[in-house]
Amino acid sequence: DVKVTQSSRYLVKRTGEKVFLECVQDMDHENMFWYRQDPGLGLRLIYFSYDVKMKEKGDIPEGYSVSREKKERFSLILESASTNQTSMYLCASSFRRDTNTEAFFGQGTRLTVV
Amino acid sequence: GDSVTQMEGPVTLSEEAFLTINCTYTATGYPSLFWYVQYPGEGLQLLLKATKADDKGSNKGFEATYRKETTSFHLEKGSVQVSDSAVYFCALSQGYSSASKIIFGSGTRLSIRP
Numbered sequence: 001d002v003k004v005t006q007s008s009r010y011l012v013k014r015t016g017e018k019v020f021l022e023c024v025q026d027m028d029h030e031n032m033f034w035y036r037q038d039p040g041l042g043l044r045l046i047y048f049s050y051d052v053k054m055k056e057k058g059d060i061p062e063g064y065s066v067s068r069e070k071k072e073r074f075s076l077i078l079e080s081a082s083t084n085q086t087s088m089y090l091c092a093s094s095f096r097r098d099t100n101t102e103a104f105f106g107q108g109t110r111l112t113v114v
Numbered sequence: 115g116d117s118v119t120q121m122e123g124p125v126t127l128s129e130e131a132f133l134t135i136n137c138t139y140t141a142t143g144y145p146s147l148f149w150y151v152q153y154p155g156e157g158l159q160l161l162l163k164a165t166k167a168d169d170k171g172s173n174k175g176f177e178a179t180y181r182k183e184t185t186s187f188h189l190e191k192g193s194v195q196v197s198d199s200a201v202y203f204c205a206l207s208q209g210y211s212s213a214s215k216i217i218f219g220s221g222t223r224l225s226i227r228p
Contacts, residue, residue: 004157033215042203042220043158090157094216100146100165100207103216105157 003027006091006106013113019078021109023091030096032074033103034058034066037088049074050096081113116141120204120219127194128227135189135222137178137204145206147171147180147187148216152201161189161202196226 007022025032031050035043045058049068063085067075074093078085088110092103121136139147146165150158162171167182176191187204204219 031215035218040220043218045215045217048215092158092216100163102148102160102163103158103207105150105159107157 004091004093004104004106006089006109008109009107011109011111013078013081013111015082015113017078017081017113019081019111019113021076021078021089021091021111023074023076023093023106024072025074025091025093025104026072027093027104028071029093029104030071031094031103032068033092033094034064034074034076035090035092036060037090037108043090046076081111083113085111086113087111116145116206116208116217118204118206118217118219120202120222122220122222123201124223124225126225126227129196130193131226133189133191133194133198133224135202135204135224137187137189137219139185139187139204139206141185141206141208143208145208147178148205148207149176149178149187149189150203150205150218152203152221154200158203194224194226196228199224199226 004025033048034046047066049055065077090108091106094103117140148163149161151161152158162173164171164180170179178189201221203221207216
């Protein structure tokens, strides 16, 4: 069974903390994505990576960075967490250039910044 | 840029009612189109897809037809069940210089009354 696993379902962090969200996939996918989900705004792409050490900004990269040191793992980093980063974060993966294939999603991490 | 627009929710229906959720898109080239579903407390999962004009995707009684002339991909089901209550996302996948990526609509929350 294919799997995308996010390290935490729920996180509570303090303003100003550095926060790491981890995502691992076991499908040998080249592409990995981080989305943010907020009510009424749908899924907004933060960053994506199409290969190890490669990354591209999505629609809302400000306040975030990413790391892809191994093909199966994609980390989202909040350098200094703020309350407006309270949200649901979803990781996904897919094959690199095949537009016909679906993306597979993790369960999501609900982050609360207090 | 490429975008997806879907009808605002929430949508509330009685069991066995007919469902339509409208989705239109703007894209250069020839994207693939998807409907994803998110059940409470879970990540997104693929419901159905269509990869070229006039294709019909279907799954679990849901259908959607890729209409290039109207740039639409409306989701339909003839008789909804309480278990169909979820958030539904329309999406497109497009190839870019580096990789394909998926763009989502804002989501439509569907509630079915017994």
